[in-house]
Amino acid sequence: MTVRRTLPQRARSLIGAWCFVDHYGPDDVATTGGMDVPPHPHTGLQTVSWLFTGEIQHRDTVGVVATVRPGELNLMTAGHGVAHSEVSTAGTTVLHGVQLWLALPAAARGVKRDFAHHVPQALEVDGVTVRVLLGSLAGSTSPVPTHSPLLGAELVLPPAAAVTFEVDPAFEHGLLVDAGDDVRLQDTTLERAQLGYLPAGRDRLTVANDGPEPARALLLGGTPYDDDLVMWWNFVGGSHDEVVQAREDWESESDRFGRVEGYVGGTQRLPAPPLPGVRLKPRELHPAATDASAWG
Incomplete structure (x- = not known):
């Protein structure tokens, strides 16, 4: 499935607290197989799911089982740690939507995991x-x-x-x-x-x-984001050490992230990739910009 990652970019890491924008489809699931993302972790962020066509079944360690549908907001708060899976439903023929992340401010990175649904x-x-x-x-x-x-x-x-x-x-x-x-x-x-x-x-x-x-x-x-921000894989934190600890906690299957119940797939959890051999640096938050600009 082709995914266009429009944020972060070399030119800019954030727009307000929006730190990640993935844009995918229209995708013919009969050809590609659709979406099947096994349980995986998040910290320090909120995920925003928004569909134009198709449906996705969401399961998380909040205990929520929800169907993501077009025109319906699904917002999951990771805080200190959450895990979830995402699978396109059997009735989906064309999958098309966006997956966005919001970086939590430093004061809220430790909030409890949560989930919200809203039909605007x-x-x-x-x-x-x-x-x-x-x-x-x-x-x-x-x-x-x-x-x-x-x-x-x-x-x-x-x-x-x-x-x-x-x-x-x-x-x-x-x-x-x-x-x-x-x-x-x-x-x-x-x-x-x-x-x-x-x-x-x-x-x-x-x-x-x-x-x-x-x-x-x-x-x-x-509003422009002003806290130190380190993003690596599925983790958002304030420092290299915070991300290292989150990875260790996921790999050791600690209680920090919980367990996703009911996911049916060959891989029951996504392993974290190896860390790079250098210390992770905080993102540049406010590169100069004086007028409208565009990138793709």
Whole structure:
């Protein structure tokens, strides 16, 4: 299955607390076999699952068994440690969606594991359909609590549509284009699978579809992340030593991550890869950016 990792990039590691954006599909599961990810660990982050087509069965050590469906937010909090599995359902023919991570602030990295589900209601703004996953936009607020100021919203734009949102000037923003090859963020044109970026400091933000076909995009935002951040494999921590300890705890099958019950597969847990032979360094948090930019 082809996965496009649009964040982190060499140019930028985060947009607010959004530290990881994987964009996959449309994927014909009859050809590829779909998704089958055995139990694996996370620390120091929250996972955000959002589908456009298909279904995924999620199992975790919170004790949750949930079906991830299009238009429904599923947010899992790792905190000190969690494990989960992800398997596309037997009825899925085309799998298409995004998997995103939120880096928890240092003060919240030790919170208990948790899971939240929310079905955002669609609203229309200047002909654009908006679904607010997290935070607030266009008068709509998600009830799902977050550990730092955040925004996550799906936008569906008909041809020639344009919308201007009032946004928090303390937020930096990103726009991931899922469908459409002529989507504009401010004055920057984005193609499908590209991620546009806007630095903090503006209170209005314009998104337009200049193409002849409908477009779909995810708008992400948040206040710039200011804590030390080390990301390696499935772990987020504040230092090299924190990540080393998390790996050791997973490999030793400690109680830190718990056990995923009910997963049926040949591999019952993903082993952690070997650590590199150097100390892991914190990410560069705020590289210079003065205006809209794009990468894919």
